[in-house]
Amino acid sequence: GNSVTQMEGPVTLSEEAFLTINCTYTATGYPSLFWYVQYPGEGLQLLLKATKADDKGSNKGFEATYRKETTSFHLEKGSVQVSDSAVYFCALRMDSSYKLIFGSGTRLLVRP
Amino acid sequence: DAEITQSPRHKITETGRQVTLACHQTWNHNNMFWYRQDLGHGLRLIHYSYGVHDTNKGEVSDGYSVSRSNTEDLPLTLESAASSQTSVYFCASSEVGVSEAFFGQGTRLTVV
Numbered sequence: 001g002n003s004v005t006q007m008e009g010p011v012t013l014s015e016e017a018f019l020t021i022n023c024t025y026t027a028t029g030y031p032s033l034f035w036y037v038q039y040p041g042e043g044l045q046l047l048l049k050a051t052k053a054d055d056k057g058s059n060k061g062f063e064a065t066y067r068k069e070t071t072s073f074h075l076e077k078g079s080v081q082v083s084d085s086a087v088y089f090c091a092l093r094m095d096s097s098y099k100l101i102f103g104s105g106t107r108l109l110v111r112p
Numbered sequence: 113d114a115e116i117t118q119s120p121r122h123k124i125t126e127t128g129r130q131v132t133l134a135c136h137q138t139w140n141h142n143n144m145f146w147y148r149q150d151l152g153h154g155l156r157l158i159h160y161s162y163g164v165h166d167t168n169k170g171e172v173s174d175g176y177s178v179s180r181s182n183t184e185d186l187p188l189t190l191e192s193a194a195s196s197q198t199s200v201y202f203c204a205s206s207e208v209g210v211s212e213a214f215f216g217q218g219t220r221l222t223v224v
Binding site: 004006032034036041042043044045046049051089093098099100101102103104105 | 143145147152153154155156157160162170202204206208211212213215216217218
């Protein structure tokens with residue numbers, strides 16, 4: 001079946017460090033890919049998305065590129081801030097459905 | 113502003129009791145979803161609906177039911193609460209043809 005695998009957390013970084021959170025997927029077909037962010041005590045918010053191979057999603061300094069050849073959608077940010085501390089979820093959605101399939105989430109802690 | 117609200121935000125109930133969690137959205141979205149969030153599992157789909165009177169089972173639907181009598185609401189009922197249903201529950205909605213889903217702030221349910 002379709003699934004998403006994320007790197008285990010927590011990821012702890014110092015402010016201004018470079019961030020990578022790995023995400024790979026398994027899907028029969030070509031899904032749309034998403035990164036959602038969950039700040040403490042809140043629901044999930046869409047961070048960025050990509051709907052086809054080689055698309056790059058970007059928002060708030062975060063980027064992710066849809067790589068069909070490696071079935072990956074890694075999240076990157078050049079310089080993290082304390083306010084980026086949150087849980088990040090990678091997710092996919094098949095064209096035939098509106099259901100989202102989530103990875104297990106990666107907690108990011110950024111220290112001043 | 114349009115929004116999606118869940119109530120209650122926190123609930124403690126006893127094993128065997130029936131519990132209903134409310135979800136209300138004001139976007140007039142056709143698609144609505146219930147997920148549960150557990151450590152190490154990310155978000156897993158419980159039930160979903162693509163319109164009034166339409167309901168479908170997700171991957172972890174046992175012990176849960178939903179009904180969709182109007183566009184705005186998708187209440188989630190636990191027929192006989194079990195300790196394994198202690199979790200954080202998220203409701204989400206999305207529109208046909210649009211890939212982004214919007215999430216409520218969650219309901220933390222504890223079954224004792």
